[in-house]
Amino acid sequence: MATTGDEGRTAKGANVSRLERILESKRAEIAALKNVDEEPATVRRGTLDVTRFLRRGAGQPLRLLCEIKRKSPSAGVLTHATDVGPRAEAYARGGAALISVLCDAPFFGGSWDDLTRVRTCVDRLSRDIPILAKEFVLDEVQLDRARAKGADAVLLIARIVSPSRLRELHDAARVRDLQPVVEVTDETELAAALDIDTARAVRVLAAIPDDHVRIHLSGIKSEEDVRTIARTPADAALVGEALMREADPEPLLRRLVVAGA
Numbered sequence: 001m002a003t004t005g006d007e008g009r010t011a012k013g014a015n016v017s018r019l020e021r022i023l024e025s026k027r028a029e030i031a032a033l034k035n036v037d038e039e040p041a042t043v044r045r046g047t048l049d050v051t052r053f054l055r056r057g058a059g060q061p062l063r064l065l066c067e068i069k070r071k072s073p074s075a076g077v078l079t080h081a082t083d084v085g086p087r088a089e090a091y092a093r094g095g096a097a098l099i100s101v102l103c104d105a106p107f108f109g110g111s112w113d114d115l116t117r118v119r120t121c122v123d124r125l126s127r128d129i130p131i132l133a134k135e136f137v138l139d140e141v142q143l144d145r146a147r148a149k150g151a152d153a154v155l156l157i158a159r160i161v162s163p164s165r166l167r168e169l170h171d172a173a174r175v176r177d178l179q180p181v182v183e184v185t186d187e188t189e190l191a192a193a194l195d196i197d198t199a200r201a202v203r204v205l206a207a208i209p210d211d212h213v214r215i216h217l218s219g220i221k222s223e224e225d226v227r228t229i230a231r232t233p234a235d236a237a238l239v240g241e242a243l244m245r246e247a248d249p250e251p252l253l254r255r256l257v258v259a260g261a
Helices: 013-034 050-054 085-094 112-123 140-148 163-175 187-195 199-207 223-230 250-259
Strands: 002-005 063-068 098-102 131-134 153-157 179-184 214-217 236-239
Touching (some): 050 098, 063 250, 098 112, 112 131, 112 140, 140 153, 140 163, 153 163, 163 179, 223 236, 223 250
Parallel strands (some): 002 214, 063 236, 098 131, 131 153, 153 179
């Protein structure tokens, strides 16, 4: 499963140093996780087949991934709500195909407990919805934590690891019954991603083979954005900040779902 996106993009200047700070923080967090006794699984269940939920056939609507993100380094605080459960339930009612949960605390205000809270709330509903752990994954211990806390899938970002390390993390996720979702931003990163199983985004999406699920991961803000992406080969698109800025995201999400049909 391959994606195009720009979370933490390292184009130039401030964004480069920002990503470096995030990764430095993540390495310290990984070291701490490795010094903690293994936690028992919070969620004891098999994972959902994420590909089945996201792939769209000919004539079918664009699938929407809805993100829970409390803040970002570029946009600042997006919500002051402390409980992610009601938002996850609103996403489910509004037609989300998948819910993405930011797990990074220092830069995005998330947590592994947010992941479990979303999982618990969604599992009470009448339809299955897969959960993506969105993290800056550098080590297998993060995959262990994602699985224990209830994720069905985990984000792997091609540009923060070497191609060989990307393959290792991909395989390690599979062993843990997690669907790897690989984020790429250009054709070089796509080539590394394919070794393991706006205009640039459209170009990269078009280059992804048909047997992979294509996810557009950047900047959906409006119904027109959704209609634009729906005309590309993308199977799905992520909606994040636009929904997080809504006190009740369900009405906007319903409009976006209709726009993708």
